[in-house]
Amino acid sequence: MTETLSLARCRAAELPDAGCAPRTRFIRRDDIVSWGRVDRRPQLWARPAFRDELDALVADPVSREKLGVGLRRSYGDSCLNFGGALIDATGLDRLIAFDPETGRLRAEAGASISEALQVIVPRGWFLPTTPGTRFVTLGGAVANDVHGKNHHRAGSFGSSVAALGLLSSGGRRLMLTQETEPDLFRATIGGLGLTGFIEWVEFRLAPIPSAVLDVETAPFESLEEFWALAAESVDSHEHTVAWIDCTTNQGRGAFTRANWAAVGELAPHKDRSSRVVPFDFPGFVLNRLSVGAFNEFYYRLQKMKGTRQRQSYEAYFYPLDSVRSWNRLYGARGMRQYQCVIPWGEERVALPALLGEIARAGEASFLAVLKTFGDKPSPGLLSFPRPGTTLALDFPNRGEATLALMSRLDAIVREAKGALYPAKDGRMPAEMFQLSFPQWETVARLKDPAMNSDFWRRVSR
């Protein structure tokens, strides 16, 4: 795809503004980015308000290849489509049916987890599993088969999906379930929006006795201690996660484990956040010294905190959501995430090697997260979680230096037969993706020819 061709198309998309008869319903926007904010190329974009508009948008001549996207919390290019056009699903945010007796919810794909919680929490239900931000759409949760702190119990989001509504090009509307369309169902869960436009999602909620959690925090001094804590908590605690200090290679950190409190109010979160990062921080703010100091401070804070406390679900699951657009802390050049999973049997070699490489590079990761995955399989063919240990890191984008470090990390992950999380990725080599997601060819076969993403063009070569 050449740059000139795309720009010519973009100009065509601007015509409605000039007062001519609209030839396309897409407009060109240069402020559409993914959460990492590295790729700033313009995107052709449209946001339908009703499902009946989708057929025309999918067939729109502005580009042959569309991609349904949600709140764009994916960090890299899996929610971007410079080579095509984006259909923003966030206007399709209606609940379709909610049964407070059985805990079944069917909603349009653009409804956010945040909105769903407002409705389900007061009736004693929660999501079966939740990622670390509530600003994720249900369609995005399916398309990325997201996981949470309770993966060892609940599996990934796809494990709780009962049915999906899929619109494919040519106007075919399908209801996908394990039984009726098993192949397309499995290809769509974790399928990065490539099998068609996900119109709605029906899934099973989890009952909660209260909206607060009893949280225990335990500092650890080494990876061995982390694995011991994780192993002993699997049966006793529904939610586990650890923060790890990557500025030193000792593997020190803080382990938290939590259960829903047996009694307490069923109060939904306050949907207001006054704290916003209003502008890009200058690039030098996050440097080796400041990140080191932050990690030191955070480590001491965790040690000081009592080992037990009661937290609201939003404080426990979504601490970063309290500051809107925190990604701007990383400055105008943006940031990159690196999340890998290392299968059991390889962790004692691979994780120390990863931490050593990161500490040596001095490319300090601000917040690094460590968690063990359980063995509950997901129906999704491109699902990321697999039994083992996952490590998530973010790095300010310093161009080649950051990419070079990530390539060195790749080598360790490949050696360990691990995998990288597509939702976090904007740079993994095609070969690495294809090796670690052996079912990718099945998905490629079931992919809708009218759907594509920058990520897929890159990794399916």
Add this chain to the structure above:
Amino acid sequence: MSAAPKRIAILGAASAIAVAAARLWAVQGARFALVGRNGDRLQAVAADLRARGAASAEPVVADCASADAVATLASIADSLGGLDIVLLVYGALGEQSELERDPKAASDLLQTNFVSAAGWCLAAANRFERQRSGALIVIGSVAGDRGRQSNYVYGASKAGLGVLVQGLAHRLSRSGARAVLIKPGFVNTPMTAHIARKGLLWAQPAAIGQAILRAAVKGGPVAYAPFYWRGIMTIVRWVPASFFHKTKL
């Protein structure tokens, strides 16, 4: 929080601003009659409101621009067992250059935004005055505060509606019922989706929804939404024409 669920009729119920307000009322267990042209869309909105806690939500398929306001409100009041709130949201933005080329299209826009809306407002006000309670809430626009070359036809329709609602508020003031004009500024809705760059002044429909709920119970006859538009429009109104005419606003 009142004990009896509110009975609410929404005119133009599939619009983003209407939905934002209705969702807040739904949480309180309100009962809805949703008036609009597209039955499938209204069904989708109704299901959403029921899932969020509405005691009931039923579509009423009608073209607000031509429907019989008195009869429609009467039948809605019958089916809901009364009426507490009428929210008028429908309206067309139009394309200014086309409205200038084709005065007939401009007349049609005025017919929809002002003439037909005035009929609904009077019908609702008569009902509320009789029952000595109820709130008529009408969506106007900051565009009605000063005629500007870029959208004066739309602005005129909303200005006319504003004076009408102002008069109704005066008339109803002794009855216990109320009439309020909401003047939103820039709102991120499908009506404005074609505008690519949205600056700091753009509000989400949810913010307008909150202003509507507030206006249903308290405050003066004109509510700007968000509130800071009152200040902005005061300045815009006072700019002398000799200077204003040099701008392209």
